[in-house]
Structure formats: structure tokens, C-alpha cells
Amino acid sequence: MMKCLTEMFQPHFNLEPLLMPLVERLTKLLEETQINSCEYFRETIQNEIRKAREMYSGQELREALARIQQRLDSVELLSADIVMNLLLSYRDVQDLNATIKLVETLQNLPTCNVAELPNIKFHYCFALNRRNQPGDRERALSVILPVVETGEQLSSDLYCLCGRIYKDIFISSNFTDHGSRDKSCYWYGMAFEHEPTLHSGINVAVFLMAAGHQFDTSPALRKIGMKLSSLLGRKGSLEKMQFYWDVGFFFGASILFSDQTKIIQASEKLYRLNAPVWYLASAMETYLLYKRFKSETNEQTLAKQELVEFWMDFLLSICRDKEPMDKFLVLILEPTKVFQPSHLTVSDSDKDRAVSMWHVSPNEKSGIHSWTFSAASIRGVSVSKCNERCCFLYVLHNSDDFQLYFPTELHCKRFCDLLNSFTKEDKLSADDGLRLTEELLEYNYEYSENGNRLILGKGTYGVVYAGRDMNNQVRIAIKEIPERDNRYSQPLHEEIALHKRLKHKNIVQYLGSVSQDGYIKIFMEEVPGGSLSALLRSKWGPLKDNEATIIFYTRQILEGLKYLHENQIVHRDIKGDNVLVNTYSGVLKISDFGTSKRLAGINP
Incomplete structure (x- = not known):
């Protein structure tokens, strides 16, 4: 062994043939280590993006995504999957600037071709069009048109995006740019021809109407209408739809077919699903186009027209970034869990402080459909913990509290602030009465x-x-x-x-x-002694032969109930478990107000 080693280290001995396989093997291992490291890091980034989308929303999600993006400091990490996940996340929070900045950064990287992918260009142009700063839409068209004009097999979404950009240009021109109108109709038509969808079909139909076509005279419109009916039938009934975009397509088709019952039903479902504002804005633009260009001869006077107009105004108020004043569109939740569209006004003048409400086209003519409550008769208001668009209005002269749903959280807060400003005595503050500012009990x-x-x-x-x-x-x-x-x-x-x-x-x-x-x-x-039920079961036994004791405790229950009724409160759950007896003093106390309600003017 020693002789072999001595021979190897002689100057004339050539070690290269022996070492080369080792060098190649080591190089391969290092390359595989780098590849495995990149794959591991990519998977880690993907998981972090998924977790951020699950845990955060709004500004918090924007900040989390920005922190993740800062860690992508190598071109090898910028895979198409990671970039698409980031773009989809930015779209969800409508961070248009972040979308545009990310893609333009990729475009400036000489060794990265991710930005050239059609789906990446789609999100880039979508963000440019929606941001709409000077030159944005022109830039979007310069990027997307070469893609759709290649004649290659493309997703219909790319054609629809071209139609969308020209649609927004047409709307921004106050409906006077007929060139943009025709180009929008052309690209939506291309999308519908390439892959018939409700989205492209509804838009091409509306733009044909804007160009003067009508269903009763236009074969093209009737053909599209029949195809839309077929596509809508495949979606199933409105009740079974779980996603806001499916309901949005149902809504658009119902507008196109002037089906007022379905328009009302779809509008309510869009509200219940809490569809994003940007999506509602797009759906309402279709309605505004239809309303502007529909034929006057087709206009029908129907009993539900008032309800349709209410719902359109209600959804439009969600889209408008405008501070509400003293008039509100509200939905009153009936005991049957049905929304009743209503108008609400708040009078805040020094002489006449009051809240007025009235139903829009009530289903039943009998019964009460309008109310006016003075400041003195309003006990307070509380925001729902389940839905920040909802609040509870407590009044004296009504058989139950009102559960009111507003278009947005901003509308609800404005209403609560108005009421709290003039119900200073016996008011329930908008923080629902929690002792967050009181001295904490130790x-x-x-x-x-x-x-x-x-x-x-x-x-x-x-x-x-x-x-x-x-x-x-x-x-x-x-x-x-x-x-x-x-x-x-x-x-x-x-x-x-x-x-x-x-x-x-x-x-x-x-x-x-x-x-x-x-x-x-x-x-x-704490009432020492326990509940009346427990005492009867474990200590006293039946009191049927002890009339004096029955009278003694019954009188106290009635005294407590009298006090509650004088304060317009009904307990609704009087039973032995909710009646506590101090066995030392004999004083009885009513407890557990979990099912109680403020009442006044109780009907027999």
C-alpha cells in the first residue's frame, strides 16, 4: 500500500485520468444541489403566497405580498407559477400598481422571458386598463393587440380583454366614440365565436344594441340570444349558484332579456354573496349601457319596475366611492329572513330629529309599511358582529327591533353616527355596548x-x-x-x-x-342559593301545600316583570332555571336576558 502511494506521488506519475471522474461527479452533485435548492425555495414561496391569501385581506395582504416579492432576488426563482400566483393575489386586492410594477420589472430582465407569456400579458394589460392613468390604455392596446392578431389559438379571455379596453374607452367618451364601440363589439364577437361564453355573449349583444340592433329585427341578436339561453340553462338555477361570477352572468343575461323577476333575484344574491366592488362595477356598466340604448318601444310598464330601479340604485351605491348623507337605501330583514327593500331618511334638524322608513312596493297591501320615529322613541343602534353592513335599530313603538342592511359598511357607519349624534340619553353606542372604555373590573x-x-x-x-x-x-x-x-x-x-x-x-x-x-x-x-328549579328539586320539593311561599315568590317574579315591561322589555324565557333565589334573605331575582327583546305597544 505504501509502495503504491509512493509511486503515485512521483513527478512523472499522471493523476489526471484518475481525478477527472471525481471532478465531473462533484460538479454534477453541485449542479443538482443548486437545482434542488431552487425547487425547494420555489415551493416555499408558493406556500407562503397561499398562506398569505388565506390569512390576510386588503392592506395586510398587500404588505405580505410585498415582503414575499422582495425575497425573489434571483431569475431562477421567477417561475411562471410564482409570478401568476402573485398577479392573481394582487388582482384580488386590486393592487394595480404592484401588478404593473412586477411585470415591467420582468420585462427589463434580459434573461427572463416570463413576461412574454400570454397570461402574464393579460394581467398586465388588465391592470393598465383599470388603473387608467394617462397613456395606460394605449399602452395596454399596444401590448395585447399583437398577441390577438397573430391568428394563433388563444384563450377567449384575451379577445374579451381587447373588447373590455375599447368598451371602457367608449364609456369614457360619454358614448360618443363610435370607433371604440365597433372595435369592442368586434373583439367580443371574436371571443364569442372562438368560445361562446355568457361574458362575451352578453357584451357583444349589448354593443350590437348600442349600434342600433334590436331583438325583434336583428337575426344576429336573436342568434346570440338563443345561444345565451342555452349557456344559462347549463349553469342551473340561481338558487344553486355559489360563485358571484356565475350570479353576475345570470344578472347580465336577465337584464338583456328584460326579465325583471330574475333581475331582482340576481341582485339580491349578488349582495348576499358580497361580490367584490370591482366586479359589481363591471356588471353595472353593462346595465347602464343596456339602459341607454334599449329601444323605447320595448319598454314595458310592470309592477316590479320600482323594485328593479331600487336594486339598480342599491348596487350602484356600492360601486360609488361617495360619502352618504342622510338618505339611505336599506334592506329590512323580515322575521321570515326575506329582504324587504326600503328607503330610510334621517332628519337631524334641531326642531325635528327623526328617522323615517318606508317599504318599496310591499308584497302585501295590508299591514304597516312606513314608520317615523322621533329621537325620543329611539333607544339606540348597534352594529352586527356578523356583518358590518348590518345594524340593529331599537325603538319603542314597534313590535320588534329592525335589522337593517346597508349597501356598504360606510353607509352603515354613517347611519349609526347620525343616530348616536342625537340619541344621547339612553342610547346604545355603535360599539354594541361593550365596556371597552369603562374601568375594568378586577x-x-x-x-x-x-x-x-x-x-x-x-x-x-x-x-x-x-x-x-x-x-x-x-x-x-x-x-x-x-x-x-x-x-x-x-x-x-x-x-x-x-x-x-x-x-x-x-x-x-x-x-x-x-x-x-x-x-x-x-x-x-351572584345570588347565593341557586335557581328556583334546583331548589325545588334538591331541597324544597313541591310547594303545592305551601300557598304562602308560592305567593311570596310569585309576587317578586311579577314585580320584576312589571319593571321590565315598564321599560319596554319582555323577557320571553321565564322559567325556574332563570329565577334565582337568595336563600338567606328570601329575595328573588330574574336572570338571563339572552332571549329578551325591547318591545312597546305589545299587541294582544
């Missing part, structure tokens, strides 16, 4: 011998634990519910709003409330 829970929190009972919407007020060492009851649970959090807010105003010897005393550690907590006095 408390501790009471624990059993096993180390578990001591449970006093279970209410309608939460569990009640035993606790202690650390300021005075008095035992208290703490009712809590997970704040994330939307099924119960809103009723709990209503319970807080009701309970915090009550002060009577036969009503459990409210001590405070707070949103803390993912829970909404109500602090109440």
Missing part, C-alpha cells in the same frame, strides 16, 4: 377542589362561572362566550345592551362587561 375565578373553574350554571348563550371582585372580595357571577362564535356573540351583545340599564331588587344586578382573551364576559351579582 376579578378572579373561583375554583373547585379539582382545580376546575366553578360553574354556577348555563344560560341561553353562555356558561356562568363563579368569581370574586378583587376590589371588595365580594363573590360575583361571570357569564362568558367565545367571541369568535358569531351565532351567539350578537345575541350576547343584545343581552348586554338590555341588562346594563336595569336596576331593580328583583333583577340580577349587572356589574360590567368586557371583551377579553377571546371571550365576551358579563359580570353580575
Whole structure:
């Protein structure tokens, strides 16, 4: 062995034939390591983009995407999949500048050809057209037209984008640029011929109408109409549609066919699905084009026309970035879970502060369809925890509270601010009555011998634990519910709003409330003794032969109920479990306002 090694290290010995295979092998391993590293990093970036889209929205998502993009510092990492995921994410948050900047950065990289892909050019031109700064649409056309004019087999979306750009130019010209109108019609027609879809068909039909065609005289329009009917039939019924874009196509086709019932139904579903504003704006542009160029001879006077006009104005108010004043379009949610379109006005003058509401074309002629509530009769307003476009209006002279749905969160907030500005006495603030600004009650829970929190009972919407007020060492009851649970959090807010105003010897005393550690907590006095039901079962037994005791406790229940009714509140759940008895003093107290309601003028 030593002799061989000595021979190898002699000057005349050639080591190159022996070492070359090792060098080649090492080089190959290093190349594979680099490739595997890039693939791993690409997959990591893809996962981070997916997580960001799941976790964030709006500005937070924009910031997360910007941080991810900053890490893409190598051309090898800029795969088509990663770039497309970024562009789709930017589209979801309508970050047009980020879309344009990303593609233009790719265009300036000499060794990167991702920006030349048709789908990347599509998103680039889409963002340029929507941003619409000086020269943007001209730039978009200069990029997209060479792609669609090649004659190659392309996606119909590229043809539709050309039609969309010319459509926006036509609308921006106040419908006077007939050249853009005709080019838009041509490209939407190309898309419909290449691959018939509801989107391209609806648009080419509308532009044919803008050019003077009518269904009763135009064979081309009738042909498109028949094809649209077939495509719409394949989508199934409106009730089964789950995606806003399918409902949007149904909406556009219903407008084209002047089917007012379906227009109303599709409008409501678009609102319920909370379709993005940019998509609604596009759908409403189709409506505005149709309304402008439809034949006057085809106009029909139908009973539902008023409802159609309401819904069109309602959806348009979602699209307009305009601060509402004192007149609102609202949907009143009926007990049957049906939306009732209505008008609402707020009078904020010093002499006449009031809220007026009236139904639009009510289904039933009998019954009450209009209301006017003075400031004195308004108890307050609270924003829904489930939907920030919705609020609850509490009034005295009505058999129930009003649940109002506004076009946007901005409209809802404006209404709540107006009401809070002139309902200063006994008002429920727009933060739903939580004690976020009150002095926080210092408390501790009471624990059993096993180390578990001591449970006093279970209410309608939460569990009640035993606790202690650390300021005075008095035992208290703490009712809590997970704040994330939307099924119960809103009723709990209503319970807080009701309970915090009550002060009577036969009503459990409210001590405070707070949103803390993912829970909404109500602090109440603890009544030593327990519920009437528990006492009858475990200690007292039946009281049928003890009339004096029955009278004693019944009188206290009635005193508590009398106080509630005087304050226009009905409990709606009086039972032994919700009646607590202090066995030391004999005082009875009514508890659990989870199902209570503000009422007035109760009808027999």
C-alpha cells in the first residue's frame, strides 16, 4: 500500500485520468444541489403566497405580498407559477400598481422571458386598463393587440380583454366614440365565436344594441340570444349558484332579456354573496349601457319596475366611492329572513330629529309599511358582529327591533353616527355596548377542589362561572362566550345592551362587561342559593301545600316583570332555571336576558 502511494506521488506519475471522474461527479452533485435548492425555495414561496391569501385581506395582504416579492432576488426563482400566483393575489386586492410594477420589472430582465407569456400579458394589460392613468390604455392596446392578431389559438379571455379596453374607452367618451364601440363589439364577437361564453355573449349583444340592433329585427341578436339561453340553462338555477361570477352572468343575461323577476333575484344574491366592488362595477356598466340604448318601444310598464330601479340604485351605491348623507337605501330583514327593500331618511334638524322608513312596493297591501320615529322613541343602534353592513335599530313603538342592511359598511357607519349624534340619553353606542372604555373590573375565578373553574350554571348563550371582585372580595357571577362564535356573540351583545340599564331588587344586578382573551364576559351579582328549579328539586320539593311561599315568590317574579315591561322589555324565557333565589334573605331575582327583546305597544 505504501509502495503504491509512493509511486503515485512521483513527478512523472499522471493523476489526471484518475481525478477527472471525481471532478465531473462533484460538479454534477453541485449542479443538482443548486437545482434542488431552487425547487425547494420555489415551493416555499408558493406556500407562503397561499398562506398569505388565506390569512390576510386588503392592506395586510398587500404588505405580505410585498415582503414575499422582495425575497425573489434571483431569475431562477421567477417561475411562471410564482409570478401568476402573485398577479392573481394582487388582482384580488386590486393592487394595480404592484401588478404593473412586477411585470415591467420582468420585462427589463434580459434573461427572463416570463413576461412574454400570454397570461402574464393579460394581467398586465388588465391592470393598465383599470388603473387608467394617462397613456395606460394605449399602452395596454399596444401590448395585447399583437398577441390577438397573430391568428394563433388563444384563450377567449384575451379577445374579451381587447373588447373590455375599447368598451371602457367608449364609456369614457360619454358614448360618443363610435370607433371604440365597433372595435369592442368586434373583439367580443371574436371571443364569442372562438368560445361562446355568457361574458362575451352578453357584451357583444349589448354593443350590437348600442349600434342600433334590436331583438325583434336583428337575426344576429336573436342568434346570440338563443345561444345565451342555452349557456344559462347549463349553469342551473340561481338558487344553486355559489360563485358571484356565475350570479353576475345570470344578472347580465336577465337584464338583456328584460326579465325583471330574475333581475331582482340576481341582485339580491349578488349582495348576499358580497361580490367584490370591482366586479359589481363591471356588471353595472353593462346595465347602464343596456339602459341607454334599449329601444323605447320595448319598454314595458310592470309592477316590479320600482323594485328593479331600487336594486339598480342599491348596487350602484356600492360601486360609488361617495360619502352618504342622510338618505339611505336599506334592506329590512323580515322575521321570515326575506329582504324587504326600503328607503330610510334621517332628519337631524334641531326642531325635528327623526328617522323615517318606508317599504318599496310591499308584497302585501295590508299591514304597516312606513314608520317615523322621533329621537325620543329611539333607544339606540348597534352594529352586527356578523356583518358590518348590518345594524340593529331599537325603538319603542314597534313590535320588534329592525335589522337593517346597508349597501356598504360606510353607509352603515354613517347611519349609526347620525343616530348616536342625537340619541344621547339612553342610547346604545355603535360599539354594541361593550365596556371597552369603562374601568375594568378586577376579578378572579373561583375554583373547585379539582382545580376546575366553578360553574354556577348555563344560560341561553353562555356558561356562568363563579368569581370574586378583587376590589371588595365580594363573590360575583361571570357569564362568558367565545367571541369568535358569531351565532351567539350578537345575541350576547343584545343581552348586554338590555341588562346594563336595569336596576331593580328583583333583577340580577349587572356589574360590567368586557371583551377579553377571546371571550365576551358579563359580570353580575351572584345570588347565593341557586335557581328556583334546583331548589325545588334538591331541597324544597313541591310547594303545592305551601300557598304562602308560592305567593311570596310569585309576587317578586311579577314585580320584576312589571319593571321590565315598564321599560319596554319582555323577557320571553321565564322559567325556574332563570329565577334565582337568595336563600338567606328570601329575595328573588330574574336572570338571563339572552332571549329578551325591547318591545312597546305589545299587541294582544
